[in-house]
Amino acid sequence: MNATAPLPPASGTVPNYLIWSIVVTVLAFFMCCVSCLSFPAIATGIVAIVFANKVNTLLNQGDLVAARQASKNAKIWAWVTTGILIAATLFSIIWLAFVGVDGYMEQIQQFQQQVESAS
Structure with a gap:
């Protein structure tokens, strides 16, 4: 076999978790309007998307082991993002329960x- 010949695509199914990664990252982006705790979720969601995107590329290169590792990393980062998003949501709900909508609106004003005074 020639060393420069491309490898055939690896056989087997390796989940890439791309949709999950994108969904939680987009939700974290919208959640940042309510809670600043979701900013880390945006960062970890981007990491999950990067790993998820690598899976198919590695499979097409014939590297099944690296594709499985990228899939595992994508899943871990998607779970981390989901956890941060859930924590930020719970914190926001609890905070709104104690401060109330009126207190929240006052803080926004x-x-x-x-x-306005700074500009």
Whole structure:
């Protein structure tokens, strides 16, 4: 076999978790409007997307072992993102329960006033 010949695609099914990674990253992006705790979820979601994207590329290169490792990493980072997103959501719900919507709106107005006075 010639060393420069491309390898045939690896056989077997390796999940890439791309859809899951994208969904939780997009949800984290929208959640950042409510809670700053979701910013880490955006970062970990991007990492999950990168690993998920590698899976098919590695399979096409014939590297089944690396594709499985990328799949495992994508799954781990998707779970981390999901966990952070759940924690941020629970924190936001608990915070709104104690502060209330009126207190939340007051804080937003104070923030707007600070931004306007700074510019």
